[in-house]
Amino acid sequence: MNKGNILIQCALTVEAKPVIRALGLEKFSDIPFPLYKKGTFALVISGVGRVRAAAGASFLLSSFEKGTLLNTGTCGDNTGMNEPGGIFTISDVADLSMPMPGKTAFPVYSIEKIRGIESATLVTSDSPAISLDERKNAAGFGELSDMEGAAIAYVAGKYRRSCSMVKIVSDSTGHVDDGDIERNIIDYSVRLGEFMGDFLREGRLNYP
Numbered sequence: 001m002n003k004g005n006i007l008i009q010c011a012l013t014v015e016a017k018p019v020i021r022a023l024g025l026e027k028f029s030d031i032p033f034p035l036y037k038k039g040t041f042a043l044v045i046s047g048v049g050r051v052r053a054a055a056g057a058s059f060l061l062s063s064f065e066k067g068t069l070l071n072t073g074t075c076g077d078n079t080g081m082n083e084p085g086g087i088f089t090i091s092d093v094a095d096l097s098m099p100m101p102g103k104t105a106f107p108v109y110s111i112e113k114i115r116g117i118e119s120a121t122l123v124t125s126d127s128p129a130i131s132l133d134e135r136k137n138a139a140g141f142g143e144l145s146d147m148e149g150a151a152i153a154y155v156a157g158k159y160r161r162s163c164s165m166v167k168i169v170s171d172s173t174g175h176v177d178d179g180d181i182e183r184n185i186i187d188y189s190v191r192l193g194e195f196m197g198d199f200l201r202e203g204r205l206n207y208p
Contacts, residue, residue: 005067006200007060008043011053011148014186015073016045018193023200033059041200042067046148050097050126053148057155068112068205069156069163072196074170074185075122075146076129078139082169084184087195088120089113090165094141095150096125106141109153111163114205122167124150130181135173144169164205168192 010016013034019025025036025043033056036043042064046056057069077083095107113119123142129135138145149165156163168191170184199205 005040005042005064006205007064007067007069008041008196009053009056009060009069009071009152010043010045010073011048011146012073012185012189013045015189015192016043018190019043019072019196020193022193022197035063040067049147050095050124050151054151054155057152058159061155061159061161067161069152069161070205071149071152071163071165072192073146073148073167074188074192075144075167076135076181077143077169077172078123078129078135078145079143080135080173082120082143083172084169084188085191086169087117087192088144088167088169089117090122090144090149090167091119092142093122093124093149093153093165095154096123096138096141098150107150107154109150109157111153111156111165114164114166116204117166120144120167122146122149122165124148130171132173166192166196166199168195 025038028035028037034045121142122144129138129145170188171181
C-alpha cells in the first residue's frame with residue numbers, strides 16, 4: 001500500500017539528478033541540504049557517509065510529518081554473484097561501523113521490502129569495500145555494501161517511520177580500480193533514475 005509522501009534520500013548528486021529529471025522535481029531550498037519537491041515527492045541529497053546520511057534522514061522526517069523514507073542509490077556487491085546493473089530492494093542492513101559493546105555482533109535493522117523487486121541484504125561501513133579481502137569480510141554480513149543505509153534505517157526507526165531502500169549494483173568483485181567504479185556509478189545512476197521514475201510515477205511503491 002502506498003503510504004502518502006515519498007521522501008527520497010540520495011547520497012550523491014550524480015545519483016539524485018536522474019531521479020530529479022524523471023520525476024520533474026524542482027529545487028525548493030539548499031539549507032541544510034539540497035531539497036527538491038513536486039506533489040507528493042520530496043528528495044534530499046545528504047552526502048556520503050553515516051553522519052551525513054543520518055542528518056539528511058532526520059531533516060526529511062522532521063520536515064514531513066507523513067510519508068515513507070526511500071533511500072536509493074548505488075552499492076557494491078560483496079559476493080561476486082550480483083553483476084553491475086542489478087536492482088534490489090533491501091530486507092536487512094547491518095551497521096559494520098557500530099559494534100555492540102562487549103560483543104562481536106553488529107546492529108542489524110530490518111526494513112520494508114518492496115513488492116516486485118528482488119531483495120538482498122546490505123552492510124554499511126565507514127569506508128567502501130573495494131578490495132577482494134574487504135568484500136569477502138563484508139559478505140559475512142550482507143550481500144551488498146554502502147556507506148549510508150544503516151544510519152538511514154536507524155533514524156527512521158527512531159522516528160517510527162517506514163523505510164525502504166532500492167539499490168543498483170555499480171561494482172562487484174572484479175572491480176578494484178577507483179576510476180572504473182566512479183564511471184560505473186555515473187552510468188548506473190542513470191539507469192536507476194529511469195527505473196525509479198517509472199516505478200514511482202506508476203504508484204508501484206507497494207509492500208508484501
